[in-house]
Amino acid sequence: MSFAVPVPSAGPSAPPLSNPVVVVNSQFLSSYPVDLVISEKLMTIKEGSFAISDVNGNVMFNVKGSVLSLHDHRVLVDSAGAPIVTFRQKILTAHRRWQVYKGDSSDSKELLFSAKKSGIIQLKTELDVFLASNTKEDTHDFKVKGSFKERSCTIYTKENTIIAQMHKQVGVKNRVLGQDAFSVTVYPQVDFGFIVAVVVILHEINQDRKGED
DSSP states (O other): OOOOOOOOOBOSOOOOOSSOBOSSOGGGOOSSOEEEEEEEOOOOSSOOSEEEEETTOOEEEEEEOOGGGTTTEEEEEETTOOEEEEEEEOTTOTTOOEEEEETTOOOGGGEEEEEEESSSSOSSOEEEEEETTOOSOSSOSEEEEEETTTTEEEEEETTOOEEEEEEOOTTOBOTTTOSBEEEEEEOTTBOHHHHHHHHHHHHHHHHHHHHHO
16 A cells, blocks of 8 residues: 655665665655654644654654543554554553554554563663564564653664664744654664654653653
């Protein structure tokens, strides 16, 4: 299936990976680094809290989910509203596990990956990400280190290779929404749909932490 996602503009230079990282869809691979701008929106009954665009303001993704299901259900959609992945939180899990499914499915056969906090008590959030094929979960497939609150985090492969970085940009405004925004640089040959999905989960877990403070 092909999604209605504009071709993103190039970001700063970064070394390409020897093996492409594809989790959500190979359509979201680029031969050059991609800078995505992520804006937080005010919640409405039908809309989610994120819009994702390229540096030129072209909207690429939106995150949707009703207020009533804010903490357990999200959908990442393309610019035409077609569902790309669905997020579901496993309720009452100490590590705040989220599961991500293909399209609008919640069928275990359509599971793409899951993510959870690396430890129950953390000063800064660390996430372990497991591909659906990694059923034993003896070791993570990807690791997220940093802080969504500080708008600064890095995503690594299990070999400790950096594949994406979030940057805090004080004063940066999204050209479409006119709201405060931050950017994520996705390295070449890395599925930027997957990176967006991971950032959404990091945000949700950070929101949970606010409720615990």
